[in-house]
Amino acid sequence: MSLHRQAVAVLALVGIAIATYLWLHAIGVxxxxxxxxxxCEIVQASSYARLFGIPVAFYGVVGYVTLFGISxxxxxxxxVSRAWPTRLxxxxxxxxxxxxxxxxxxxxxxxxxxxxxxxASAAVITAIFVTSLAGSLRKS
Amino acid sequence: xxxxxxxxxVVAVAAIAFLIYTANQPAAAVSGSAGSRAPVTAxxxxxxxxxxxxxxxxVKVVEFxxxxxxxxxxFATVQFPTIRDQLxxxxxxxxxxxxxxxxxxxxxxxxxxxxxxxxxxxxxxAWDMIDAVFNHHDWALQSSNPTSVFRGLAQGVGVNTxxxxxxxxxxxxxxxxxxxxxxxxxxxxxxTPTFFIDGKEVARGDRSSDEFxxxxxxxxxxxxxxxx
Numbered sequence: 594m595s596l597h598r599q600a601v602a603v604l605a606l607v608g609i610a611i612a613t614y615l616w617l618h619a620i621g622v623x624x625x626x627x628x629x630x631x632x633c634e635i636v637q638a639s640s641y642a643r644l645f646g647i648p649v650a651f652y653g654v655v656g657y658v659t660l661f662g663i664s665x666x667x668x669x670x671x672x673v674s675r676a677w678p679t680r681l682x683x684x685x686x687x688x689x690x691x692x693x694x695x696x697x698x699x700x701x702x703x704x705x706x707x708x709x710x711x712x713a714s715a716a717v718i719t720a721i722f723v724t725s726l727a728g729s730l731r732k733s
Numbered sequence: 734x735x736x737x738x739x740x741x742x743v744v745a746v747a748a749i750a751f752l753i754y755t756a757n758q759p760a761a762a763v764s765g766s767a768g769s770r771a772p773v774t775a776x777x778x779x780x781x782x783x784x785x786x787x788x789x790x791x792v793k794v795v796e797f798x799x800x801x802x803x804x805x806x807x808f809a810t811v812q813f814p815t816i817r818d819q820l821x822x823x824x825x826x827x828x829x830x831x832x833x834x835x836x837x838x839x840x841x842x843x844x845x846x847x848x849x850x851x852x853x854x855x856x857x858x859a860w861d862m863i864d865a866v867f868n869h870h871d872w873a874l875q876s877s878n879p880t881s882v883f884r885g886l887a888q889g890v891g892v893n894t895x896x897x898x899x900x901x902x903x904x905x906x907x908x909x910x911x912x913x914x915x916x917x918x919x920x921x922x923x924x925t926p927t928f929f930i931d932g933k934e935v936a937r938g939d940r941s942s943d944e945f946x947x948x949x950x951x952x953x954x955x956x957x958x959x960x961x
Contacts, residue, residue: 599737602737602741603740603741603744606741606744606745606748607744607748609748610747610748610749610751610752613752614751614752617752668734668737670734703874704874705874705876
């Protein structure tokens with residue numbers, strides 16, 4: 594069964610929507626970047642919102658699209674018995690999870706502001722990682 | 734597999750609908766005056782803000798800003814120097830900065846910063862202090878009370894700190910700051926920075942000096958009498 598890969602595909606799709614929203618916000622397509630009562634503006638305006646000049650949210654979009662692609666391929670009947678999609682999902686989601694933990698710690702201890710969409714993305718990548726881990730343990 | 738693809742389609746449609754909805758949503762209206770209100774006198778309400786530039790300038794821009802706001806600081810340090818040199822000093826634009834401290838739940842030291850500037854303004858150092866507060870914006874990233882940082886900045890721009898200390902500790906300009914906040918609310922300000930020309934909102938958020946150059950040029954071109 595490839596149930597865990599299908600679950601990752603659904604979660605990754607949710608992640609794509611959240612990361613795309615944050616990315617569009619960061620480049621000014623969705624609303625002007627301004628200070629309101631929400632923490633998202635503070636987080637997005639901080640120096641940590643960009644990595645190598647590119648909004649961090651864009652890396653999220655790329656990451657979730659990659660996870661989505663792998664999980665879709667791995668869910669195909671011909672690939673169900675293969676172990677590599679699950680391993681790859683585990684490695685990539687693990688890296689994403691660690692990066693997200695780093696970003697969340699910045700919100701807590703450095704920026705002192707919470708972005709609820711960033712937290713939603715953190716919850717999604719955590720769920721993907723846990724699901725991939727469970728699928729990997731079941732395989733082995 | 735059919736159920737799986739059906740579920741994916743539902744999530745995809747919901748995601749697209751969400752993105753389209755949020756893209757077309759105006760910024761959520763927020764009241765900057767949330768929390769306790771300071772009493773406002775007629776004198777407080779009459780204060781026009783911190784004015785920079787000639788009264789005869791054909792274009793008059795009013796900016797509602799929050800000193801703790803990182804976007805305001807970015808605008809003040811990156812874009813505003815060009816605006817000052819090319820539009821204000823040349824007499825095309827008069828710039829007025831008005832206080833719009835966001836609620837302390839988001840920006841804890843905004844009111845204190847506004848008061849620090851107001852107390853410097855009574856010694857004729859308003860814009861020097863505004864520049865200092867935005868140029869040394871590290872204080873906004875600290876959780877500790879920035880009063881001592883503001884005192885240092887005030888001293889740096891030539892403010893008598895004994896008088897300034899008494900003014901800040903008394904929160905002397907709370908009413909004036911509140912009046913400015915009320916004015917912003919009345920105009921529909923929902924975040925900072927927000928810019929007005931002749932009472933109409935023309936821009937908000939992270940804007941470039943080029944946009945203000947184009948705005949000023951278009952207003953002057955549309956109203957030849959306004960030409961200097």
